[in-house]
Amino acid sequence: MVDIERLSTAEPNFWERLRAKTAWDNSAEAGVEHAVRDILHAVKQRGDAALLEFSQRFDQLEAQTVAEFEISAERLEAALAELPSDQRVALEQAAGRIRAYAERQKQESWQFQETDGTLLGQRVTPLDRVGVYVPGGKAAYPSSVLMNVIPAKVAGVPEVIMVVPTPAGEVNALVLAAARIAGADRVFTLGGAHAVGALAYGTATIPAVDKIVGPGNAFVAAAKRMVFGVVGIDMVAGPSEILVICDGETDPDWIAMDLFSQAEHDEQASAILIATSERYLDQVQASMERLLPTLEREAIIRQSLAGSSAFVLARDLSEAAVVANVIAPEHLELSVAEPEALLAEIRHAGAVFLGRHTPEALGDYCAGPNHVLPTSATARFASPLGVYDFQKRTSVINCSASGSARLGKTASILARGEGLTAHARSAELRVEAEK
Incomplete structure (x- = not known):
């Protein structure tokens, strides 16, 4: 039996229950703050020596120098060359689409002259150096490499430093190949809070960067929050989220699997379906019951569904849009007959997927827009990662x-x-x- 709570907008305590369901519990990050602060202090004070110590302690990596953690350009090239052809083609196709989309985001310098000859303008320039954190080990995400490195290179960033943990020396060939395709300039097998510290403060081997982007665990998130101000960061992301609004006409198997696609990330992920028919909610639940046992990450999905996920019964699609705007989800699917009309009522979402044939999974990998998105209702004021995050603007007055x-x-x-x-x-x- 799939355990997922049902809510109804007709209930008098609906909004209270919804807030409780969607509130992000960041206690895990808070619980590691003391340890992260000590790690960052050690890296700031002792540089490479601290990196060697923490890499041995946390990732079982033995080395005499931090330079041994750098992956050569030749090794990246070899990883790409050795990929199965279907994986290489998929990476290159995804990279091409991400790059083409990013090219349209580039901001240009501008100026205008007043009648007395005074010149006013804005100069747009790329950041000098950016650090990209990529999860590694068994949970390897080549898509994160593409989504974080490509916009930086399109912006014109001269040097992108990528760090990726390799616990016990476990290196993922897809991640290395993606780094080569995306154009990362240097790659180090470092992870955790100490990698963030190295990027923020610099060491004898790791150059300090201007901004750190990319996802990570609670230690990485806490470290990024603590070094903000010394460097820029993209965001401190919470658990993954998907909200689907459906008019009851989409195949319930499709919707069930769309919800699973985010629930499988981790036990804290949120998957919410809003529909206008109780009968349709029953159909989707029946699909879940049948399909869930076929998935490798069934246990994680079950915990996610029982935790921050829900089925919501709304009176109509306009009311569903009101609920969506309050949640301000990371991913929003409008699986309805006229998605463009409903989109006009949406104000807050990281990314919107229109129609029955646009599953969120396409956005994660290859549609083109960035999959680094604001979570935990921060879509009320934040935007997806883009080229503009790697450009800075300088006012010009003459x-x-x-x-x-x-x-x-x-x-x-x-x-x-x-x-x-x-x-x-x-x-x-x-x-x-x-x-």
Whole structure:
């Protein structure tokens, strides 16, 4: 029996129950903060020596120097060459689509000139160096390599440093091949909080970066949060989420498997279905009962469904959209007859998948848009990872003499109103020079 809670928007305590169901419990991250703080301090103070110590302790990797952890360009090339042809073709096709989508996100510098000759503008430049964290070992994600490295290279980042843990020396060929295809400049077999510390502070071997992106466990998430400010980060992601709104006309087997596709990530993942028919919810549950035993990660999915997942009965699709906007899910499927019309009612979601033939899984791998998405309702204010995350904007001001005199009068008044006399005098000197 699949254990998944059912809610109804008609219930008087619906919103309270929904909040309890979707609240992210980040106690795991909080529980490791003390250990992570000690690890980061050790890396900051002792550099490579600390990396060698932690790699031996956590990943059973013995080395005399951190340089031994770097994977050569030749080894990356060999990993790609040795891949089965179908895997190589799939990686290259996915990379091509991700790159083509990212190219459309590039922001360009701009400027305009006022009538007195004053020039105003914005200069867009890439970050100098970026660190990409990729989960490794048995849970290896070549798709994460593509999604994090390609936008950085499209943005023009000269150097992308990738770190990937290899517990007990277990290296995943697909991850190495993906690094070669995506264009990672250097790859190190390092993981955990100490890898984040190395990227943030730099060591004799690992260069410090300007921004760290990529998913990881509770130790990695806590470390990224702690080094923010020293470096930029993409986000601190919570468990994976999927919300499906269905009008009851999609094959229930399809919807069941779509929900499973996120529930299989881990026990804290959230899979929610909103439908307008109790009968349809019954059909999807029946599909779940039949299909779940056929999946390798059945135990994880069962725990996910029993935890943060739910079936929601709504009065109509517009009400379903209201619920979706409150949840602000990472992934939102609109499996309805007119998805574009319903999309107009959606304000908060990391990525939206329109229609019955667009499962979320396509977005995870090869549709083109990035799969690094805001979770835990942060889609209310955050966006998917993109080229813009690897570009920075600099304001440009070039005043003509007459423009400086004109603006100086305004600046002087405001500066004196704030009691900042030197500001006022700095502007007034240019005003006086034009008299």
